[in-house]
Amino acid sequence: MSEPGPPQSSIRDGVRAGMPFAFASFALSVSFGVVAQPLIGTWPTIVMSVIVFAGAAQAASLSVLAAGGAVPAAVIAGLLVNARFLPMGFASGPAFRGRKLKRAVDGQAIVDASWAVSSRGDGTFDRGLLIGGTIPQYIAWQLGTIIGVFGGSLLSHPDRLGLDAIFPAFYLALLFHEIRRGEALGVALAAVAITLVLLPVAPAGVPVVVASLTALWGLRRGW
C-alpha cells in the first residue's frame, strides 16, 4: 500500500529534531532527581525515570506521596497527568506501522515535544520524527536523573537554586502550546480556579483530579 502525503523522515532525522528538547529534559530531570531522592531514595528515583519516563506524571505522583497521600491518589494523579497521551496516541495512531506489539512498543515514544514536532499540521504525523525525537530526550532524562540524585546531596538547600520553579514553568510551557491550538483558555482558567479553591481543603492530588472535569465543557461543542 503506497502512503499518500509527504515521505517519512528517518529515525536519524528525528534524533536531530529532538536534540533541542533534550536540553529541557535534562534540566527537568536534574531537578526531579534532586527533589525525589530525599523523598523516595536513590534507586526508586532512578528506576522511576527509566520505566515511567514522564516527568510531569513522576512529579505529580511524587508530590502526592510527599504530602502524605495514599498510593491510589498518587497513581491517579500521575495517570491523570499522562491521560493526555491518550488523545495524543489516538491522533498519531494511524502513523504507527507493523504488528500490534510493535505498535505498542513504538507508542511508548509518545512524549509532548516529539509528538508536537512530528505533527505535519494536516492531521497526519511523521513516525520517524516522533520515535527518533524521543531518543535524545530519553537519554537526557536518565542522565539528568542520575546527576540530580547524586549531585543533589551536595546541595544543602536545593530551593536556593530555584529548582522547585522548574516544574510549574515546564507545565506552563506545555499549557501555552495547548492554548494556542484551541479555545482551551476558559477551561484552563476554570481549572486553575478549582485547584486554588480545593488546595486548602482537599487531600493531596484531588484538586488536579477535580479540575480535570472542566474538560467536560467539550460536551457543549457541536456534534
Added chain:
Amino acid sequence: MVSTANIWTTIAVLCVGTVAIKASGPVSLGGRQLPQRATHVIALVAPAVLASLVAYETFANGSDGITVDARVVGLAAAAIALTLRVPIAFVVILAAAATALARAL
C-alpha cells in the same frame, strides 16, 4: 521518607498504566476514529490538567493550604519568556534563575 512498599507500588502501577495509555492509540487505531463529542472532551483534558498542575506546583506547600513564595516570580518569568517565544530549555532555566534571585534578595 515515604514507605518503601508504597513507593515501589506507585512506580509499578504508574509504569503499567502509562504504557497502556501510550499503547492504546497506536494499537487500536487502524484508521478508526472516536466520536466527535469524545474528541472534544479529550482535547480539553490536557489544558485542564496542565493548568491545574501549574497552580498546584506553584502554590502547594507540601501540607494543606496555599503558599505564595518565590516560585510565583519564576512562573512570571516563564510566562514572559514564553510570550517572547524563548525556547523551552531556556524558559525552565530562566524560571529557576528568577526564583533563586528572588530568594537571594
